[in-house]
Amino acid sequence: MIGLTLFFGLLAIVHYAVAEQVPLRPTQKQPNIVFVLTDDQDLHMDSLSYMPLLKKHIADEGLSFKRHYCTVALCCPSRVSLWTGKAAHNTNVTDVNPPYGGYPKFISQGLNDAYLPLWLQDAGYNTYYVGKLFNAQTVDNYNKPAAAGWTGSEFLLDPYTYEYLNATFTRNGETPISYEGQYSTDLVAEKSFAFLDDALADQKPFFLTIAPTAPHSNVHIGSNIIDGNFSENTNVQSPPIPAERHKHLFKDVKVPRTKHFNPDEPHGVSWIGRLPRQNHTNVKDNDQFYRSRLRALQAVDEIVEELVCRLDKAGVSEETYFFFSTDNGYHIGQHRLQPGKQCAFEEDINIPFMVRGPGIPKGQTTDTVSSHTDLAPTFLKLAGGKLRDDFDGAVMPLAGVQLERDASKNEHVNVESWGIIMSEGKHGAVLYPNHTYKALRVIGDGYNYLYTVWCSGEHELYDLLTDPYETHNLIPQKHPSNNIENPSHPIYQSEVVPPGLIIQTHTDNLFEQVPRSIHHILTRLDALLMVLKTCKVSACTHPWEVLHPKGDVTNLKEALHPDFDDFYEVQQQRVKFDKCEKGYILESEGPVDVRPYLEGIGG
Numbered sequence: 078m079i080g081l082t083l084f085f086g087l088l089a090i091v092h093y094a095v096a097e098q099v100p101l102r103p104t105q106k107q108p109n110i111v112f113v114l115t116d117d118q119d120l121h122m123d124s125l126s127y128m129p130l131l132k133k134h135i136a137d138e139g140l141s142f143k144r145h146y147c148t149v150a151l152c153c154p155s156r157v158s159l160w161t162g163k164a165a166h167n168t169n170v171t172d173v174n175p176p177y178g179g180y181p182k183f184i185s186q187g188l189n190d191a192y193l194p195l196w197l198q199d200a201g202y203n204t205y206y207v208g209k210l211f212n213a214q215t216v217d218n219y220n221k222p223a224a225a226g227w228t229g230s231e232f233l234l235d236p237y238t239y240e241y242l243n244a245t246f247t248r249n250g251e252t253p254i255s256y257e258g259q260y261s262t263d264l265v266a267e268k269s270f271a272f273l274d275d276a277l278a279d280q281k282p283f284f285l286t287i288a289p290t291a292p293h294s295n296v297h298i299g300s301n302i303i304d305g306n307f308s309e310n311t312n313v314q315s316p317p318i319p320a321e322r323h324k325h326l327f328k329d330v331k332v333p334r335t336k337h338f339n340p341d342e343p344h345g346v347s348w349i350g351r352l353p354r355q356n357h358t359n360v361k362d363n364d365q366f367y368r369s370r371l372r373a374l375q376a377v378d379e380i381v382e383e384l385v386c387r388l389d390k391a392g393v394s395e396e397t398y399f400f401f402s403t404d405n406g407y408h409i410g411q412h413r414l415q416p417g418k419q420c421a422f423e424e425d426i427n428i429p430f431m432v433r434g435p436g437i438p439k440g441q442t443t444d445t446v447s448s449h450t451d452l453a454p455t456f457l458k459l460a461g462g463k464l465r466d467d468f469d470g471a472v473m474p475l476a477g478v479q480l481e482r483d484a485s486k487n488e489h490v491n492v493e494s495w496g497i498i499m500s501e502g503k504h505g506a507v508l509y510p511n512h513t514y515k516a517l518r519v520i521g522d523g524y525n526y527l528y529t530v531w532c533s534g535e536h537e538l539y540d541l542l543t544d545p546y547e548t549h550n551l552i553p554q555k556h557p558s559n560n561i562e563n564p565s566h567p568i569y570q571s572e573v574v575p576p577g578l579i580i581q582t583h584t585d586n587l588f589e590q591v592p593r594s595i596h597h598i599l600t601r602l603d604a605l606l607m608v609l610k611t612c613k614v615s616a617c618t619h620p621w622e623v624l625h626p627k628g629d630v631t632n633l634k635e636a637l638h639p640d641f642d643d644f645y646e647v648q649q650q651r652v653k654f655d656k657c658e659k660g661y662i663l664e665s666e667g668p669v670d671v672r673p674y675l676e677g678i679g680g
């Protein structure tokens with residue numbers, strides 16, 4: 078079909094002006110949007126296989142994105158990026174609690190006046206939200222001020238957000254009500270269906286988000302005054318609690334025993350490399366934790382089915398988009414890690430994302446690379462709203478798998494993280510400080526990399542084509558300080574040619590095959606990361622254009638041309654930190670500038 082246009086980064090306004098004239102969908106009415114957003118749900122430990130109703134009603138009836146990413150693998154920063162369309166380094170909401178994150182930081186950054194529900198209301202929508210919005214939205218601060226932009230809202234409030242059996246909600250900003258003893262996800266369901274009834278009774282199109290806590294662990298928050306000291310003793314966390322009717326399920330199910338599950342040999346940067354191999358008791362407890370997650374997801378699966386039924390019954394399914402995703406991923410035992418998130422490994426960042434609705438192909442998957450910063454632009458575009466000129470994300474190509482890897486925003490995801498990495502589970506509850514990092518995923522034809530620079534100075538580079546479980550760091554760990562600025566670093570002597578990366582150059586109409594080594598790739602990725610770590614707007618969606626303003630390089634493969642070796646290897650600074658901080662302190666984050674390439678190829 079026509080109307081497949083939707084890559085719409087801001088630079089792309091020019092490039093795609095023609096495409097922009099094609100309407101997204103033929104009907105006149107603005108579509109409704111329903112969005113189910115879970116908490117900490119993995120893609121890589123197979124959680125979707127245990128949600129048959131989600132498969133039946135959404136995956137089989139819609140499009141699943143295999144390469145959708147969060148840009149911070151932590152609830153609050155990820156959600157703020159999702160609702161604002163901005164990278165965390167531009168929201169500066171980088172943690173779950175003040176001073177660097179949480180609801181108070183969302184407010185103090187002015188974002189309560191500049192996020193999606195307000196823009197959807199401007200576009201003529203009724204907007205509804207049920208469940209967890211942000212961390213540190215509490216029984217004390219929920220109305221100081223209230224979260225703006227919702228026609229109807231029922232927010233879960235701290236310190237009860239993660240208590241499956243003692244939820245507290247504020248309805249439309251009113252005095253919080255405790256539901257002690259009732260099941261949180263079922264309350265979310267009931268409240269969502271009530272708002273759906275309100276929405277269906279009104280003429281306006283609607284946007285309804287359902288954000289249950291599942292499958293996040295159950296947390297009893299002891300104190301919500303946590304000023305970055307977040308102590309191991311303030312919170313008591315335990316496995317998520319399923320509904321009574323689901324407690325008996327999945328008795329024999331275990332965390333998938335992939336190659337990187339509790340491996341014999343440690344790997345990863347130093348703090349991960351020091352993790353002990355988990356003993357039998359530990360593994361058994363973590364399997365139990367895993368089963369609790371799957372059981373807790375069953376009540377969410379039921380919500381999906383009930384919503385679809387109600388939309389069908391109301392006769393609006395053909396004019397409603399139904400999205401399903403989560404805020405960040407999760408790991409249990411991979412790389413020997415205790416249950417948790419926040420790393421840049423695939424388990425934590427590559428997350429479920431699917432959609433059904435008008436014009437969306439049924440039962441298909443796509444390789445398109447996308448991220449949570451693309452969601453606000455995508456929702457707003459579907460709603461016919463005016464795209465803002467400060468979005469760091471781009472509209473996703475929902476209407477056609479044939480748009481895979483569109484050249485306008487093609488292959489990269491920038492992942493960032495600040496402060497402490499937490500671990501959960503019976504053997505977790507450990508806090509790892511000083512784990513600020515910048516990471517980059519680049520996925521294109523013939524290549525697939527994760528590159529990470531830690532504030533400690535450590536570097537990681539994984540080639541996921543040959544090492545899909547990210548167990549072999551291509552940057553030698555043992556070299557003094559792992560400092561890739563040092564020209565004697567062994568990486569520069571590497572002869573390894575990654576498969577798929579033999580570059581065709583052509584001079585005088587002759588094709589020549591030029592093998593490229595790891596250090597050629599590393600220097601390009603580092604420069605790309607340098608652009609992304611402070612990018613705004615089009616530099617985030619089209620980072621290669623910052624390095625190559627002439628527009629003749631749009632992906633890693635093109636940047637690997639030997640003519641650019643000196644430019645990348647000698648002329649650029651390297652990404653590094655001067656200091657480990659708990660938040661986004663620009664002065665500690667090292668160089669920020671890149672040099673643009675101003676000559677022509679061969680010049």
Ligand SMILES: *[C@@H]1O[C@H](CO)[C@@H](O)[C@H](O)[C@H]1NC(C)=O
Nearest residue numbers: 237243244245254255256257
């Ligand atoms: C449940 O929450 C209420 C406040 O909303 C609190 O007073 C009560 O102590 C809590 N109960 C448990 C068992 O934690």
Ligand SMILES: *[C@@H]1O[C@H](CO)[C@@H](O)[C@H](O)[C@H]1NC(C)=O
Nearest residue numbers: 300302303304305306307308
């Ligand atoms: C957090 O730690 C800092 C530095 O150790 C200390 O000054 C401050 O009082 C602590 N805050 C709390 C709430 O414990």
Ligand SMILES: *[C@@H]1O[C@H](CO)[C@@H](O)[C@H](O)[C@H]1NC(C)=O
Nearest residue numbers: 353355356357358359503504
């Ligand atoms: C297994 O590991 C846990 C967590 O490290 C530890 O507390 C426990 O004592 C260990 N059990 C055995 C039998 O070694």
Ligand SMILES: *[C@@H]1O[C@H](CO)[C@@H](O)[C@H](O)[C@H]1NC(C)=O
Nearest residue numbers: 509510511532655656657658
């Ligand atoms: C964390 O990093 C800071 C600054 O880089 C340093 O002063 C501190 O000792 C580090 N803390 C730990 C526990 O490594």
Ligand SMILES: *[C@@H]1O[C@H](CO)[C@@H](O)[C@H](O)[C@H]1NC(C)=O
Nearest residue numbers: 169170176177660661662663
């Ligand atoms: C981000 O917020 C923190 C805490 O308020 C502040 O110290 C820091 O300077 C801010 N960073 C930037 C780049 O504005």
